[in-house]
Amino acid sequence: MDWDKLRIFHAVSEAGSFTHAGEKLNLSQSAISRQISALEESIGTPLFHRHARGLILTEQGDVLYKTVNEVFHKLTMVQARLSESKDRPSGPLKVTTTIAFGSTWLTSCIKEFIELYPEVDVSLYLSDQELDLGMREADVAIRMTPPKQPDLIQRPLLTVRSKIYASMEYLSQYGEPKAPEDLDNHKLIVFGSDTPHPVTTINWILNEGATPENPRRPVLQVNNIYGIYRAVRSGLGLGAISEFMIPDDANLIHVLPELEGPPHYAYFVYPEEMRHSKRIAVFRDFLLRKVAEGQF
CATH class of the missing domain: 3.40.190.10 (Periplasmic binding protein-like II)
Structure with a gap:
């Protein structure tokens, strides 16, 4: 299968329409439609049900989407690993935690971390709803309860009193x-x-x-x-x-x-597949140091 066509297929599946996928990929709607039609012709099966309000994956399209999405996910992980092959950690680091913890303790000490690691692009997502780390909605979570998702590494960060x-x-x-x-x-x-x-x-x-x-x-x-x-x-x-x-x-x-x-624990949580990430390692060690210094 042609990789460019699979890339476009993935974007269309995510967006639910040729128009929105075209906006994301900076391609015309007609160009997107031609690529999808060519892909369907090459594999001999329709991938979308087309209707007035958008597109819905066929059964065969859903099978292909799951495989392509997994490949995209693994490529993202490889890209992150390659970007961290330098001596200093770099790249995006999305951290999610509760509104209370993030608005008070975490935001009060994050300035020091950013100054220590300016090449790490930190973003904080504060929500009392848990994001799915397995689906890369965030790289790291600080949670007030043990995680329920499988394949997550967790370690107690501090005792909350x-x-x-x-x-x-x-x-x-x-x-x-x-x-x-x-x-x-x-x-x-x-x-x-x-x-x-x-x-x-x-x-x-x-x-x-x-x-x-x-x-x-x-x-x-x-x-x-x-x-x-x-x-x-x-x-x-x-x-x-x-x-x-x-x-x-x-x-x-x-x-x-x-x-x-x-008392209960606050946990530092991240996906098993990110266990070698330098960004996560330095962020974890920074937080543990701040806790040891009594910065809470």
């Missing part, structure tokens, strides 16, 4: 709790009950010192941990916040210091 914080403004108005049961009389900000919890024990603040006869009603539920942090800083109430999210200038007070939420 949450403690109860409040703003000076809130404490001056409502006073400081002195015992766990005092939380019954305070405004509590927690993770939303209608949202899948990133950690099963995330709302432990509702249970410390509480009794089943007098369940606590939070003043606010937020479906994002960073949102909890911002609400606490605004003076709305008390919240259980991970230590890594508290910068020196946050003006938040650690209350009830004897209390601490159940």
